[in-house]
Amino acid sequence: MTRRGFLALLALLPTSGAAASTLAVPQLSPPNAPLNVYHLGHSLVGADMPSMLAQLAGEGHRWNSQLGSGTSLKQHWEPAEPILDFDLVNTPPTYRNAREAIGAGTYDAVILTEMVELRDAIRYFGAAKYLRRWANLARDANAETRLYLYETWHPLDDPDGWLHRIDTDLDRLWLGKLAGSDSRRNPKHPLYLIPGGQVMAAVARAAEAGNIDGLTKRGQLFAKTPSGEQDMIHFNDLGAYVVALTHYAVLYHRSPVGLPHQLLRADGHTADALTPTAARQVQNIVWQVVTSLPRTGVTP
Template identity: 60%
Template sequence: MIRRLLHSPRRAAMALAAIVPIGAIGIWGLMDQQRSLPVSAPAPLAPPTAPMQVYHLGHSLVGAEVPHMLQQFAGAGHSYNMQRGSGTSLRAHWDETEEILDFEQVNAAPIWRAPRAAIASGDYDAVILTEMVELRDAIRYFDGAKFLHLWAELTRNSNAETRLYLYETWHRLDDPAGWLTRIDRDLDALWLGQLMAKDARAGADHPIYLIPGGQVLGAVVRAAEAGQLAGVTHREQLFARNEDGSLDQIHLSPLGAYVIAMAHYAVLYHRSPEGLPHQVTLSDGTPFAAFNSAEAAAETQALIWQVVTRIPHTGLSPAAPAGAQPTKVAS
C-alpha cells in the first residue's frame, strides 16, 4: 500500500488526512499554500535605451487615462495601442467569438488595434496584460493562468525582445475582506502565485514582470491617511464619482490614474517619477492639475519609486537611477 501511495501524491495526502487529525498537520492548508506560492523574481532588466511602443490589453482599470498620461510622461517617441472592455477577462480577449462588454464605446482606431494581430506583428517593445477582478473568479472560472500563458507565448513567439508585464490591479473598496487587506494578501497568493505560476514554469527564459498598481495605490492611501502626503488625505480622492455623486468603488479618478500612470512609467523606463509634470491633459484634452505644485507632487512621486524598486518582480535593479530624465533615443 505504501508503494502505491508513493506513486500518487494526491492519494497519499488523502490517506494521510484520513488517519491524522487536520489540526495536527494542517495538510489541506499546506497544499493550498503550496499552490499559492509566489513565483521567484526574475533577473533584473536593463533600462530601455529608446522610447517604447507599448500594447495594453485589459479592462476599465487600464482605462483611457493611464496610457494617455504615460505617453505624456515618456515624451516624444512613446506610442501605444490597446484593447479594453468592461470587466474583460484575458480569455474573452483571446476568444474572438466572445462578446466584450462596452467594446464599441471604448475601442476606436487608431489607438485600438486587434490584440492577436497586433502582438503577432512583433511591433511592440512591451506588452502589458492584466486580468479581470474578482481575480479568484478569473483564475477559477475563466482559466486566467492558462490565458495569461497563451498571451505571453504569442508575444514571445512574435518578438524575442518584447518585454512582458502583468499589471496588478485591486478589488473594490467595499470588499468584505477589506480593501487594503486584499492588496496585501493577493499579491503573493493570487497575482504572483496562482495566476503567474503556469507561465513562470514554461517561460523562465523570457519571464513576465510586474507593474504593481495595487501595491502603489495601497502605499499612497496608507501614507495619505497618515497625513504624510501633501494634497492627498484620503482614499476617496483616488476614485471616481458616479453620476449621482456617490463614490465609484473601483474605478480611478484622474488623480488615481495619474498615480498608476507614474507607476507604469517607473517600471517601464526604470526611472523615478520624481520631477514629472504635475499638470497633464486628460484623454479628452481637458487640462488636469494632479497637485497644486511640483513640490506637493514630489512626495507622492518619491513614494511610488520606493514601492516599485523594493519589489524585485518589477525587473528594476536596486541601483536604478533616481530622478526623471529624458529618455535617450538609441543611435
C-alpha cells in the same frame, strides 16, 4: 527626502513585497529609446492612464490597446466571447486588434492584466491558461518584447478589506495562481510586475497618515458615479496619474521624481492634478515601491 521621512515611508509600504521578491527574474537593462507599448485589459487601464503615461515618457512613446469593461483575458482571446462596451472604449487611433497587434511582434512592451474579482477569473475563466496564451503569442512573435503583468485592485468595499486584499493577493493570486505556471515555464522570459495595487495602497496609507499634501483618504484617488456616489473601483484623474507614474517607473527604469504633474486626459481636457508638493510626495512613493519589488525588474 530626509532619512526620517524615508523610514516613515518604508513603514507605509505594502507588506507583501518581501514574499513577492522570492522568485528570481532575469535582470533587465533600462531601455535606451522611447517605447512602443501595447495595453490589453479593461477599465482599470482605460484611455486616460496610457495617455498620461505617454505624456510622462515624452516624444517618441507610442501605444495601442484593446479594452473592455470588466473583461477577462479569455474574453479577449476567444472570438465568440462578448466584450462589454467594446465599441465604446476601442476607438482609433489607439485601438488595435489584440491578436493582430501582439502577434505582429512590433511592440517593445506588452502589458497584460486580468479582470477582478481575480478569484473568479482564476476559478471560472481560465485566467492562468489565457495569461500564458497571450504571453506566448508575444514571445513567439518577438523574443525581445518585454512582458508585464499589471496588478490592479479590488473594490474599496471588498468584504475582506481593500488594503488586506492588496497586501495578500499579490503573492497568492497575481504572482501565484495567475502567473505562477507561466513563470515556471518561462524563467528566462517571464512576465515582470507593474505593481499598480501596491502603489495605490502605499499612496492611500501615506494620505491617511497625513503625509501627502491635500490628500487624506483613499477615496480621493477614485472616481464618482454619475449620481455623485463614491465609485468603488475606478480611478479618477489623481488615481490615473498614480498608476501612470507606476507604469513609467517600471517600463523606463527611471525615477518619476520631478516629472510633470499637470497633464491632459485622453480627450485633450486638462486633468485634475495634485499639488506640486503632493506630486513629489507621490512620485517618491512610486519609486520606493517599484524598486522594493525585484519582480518589477527595476533596481534603484
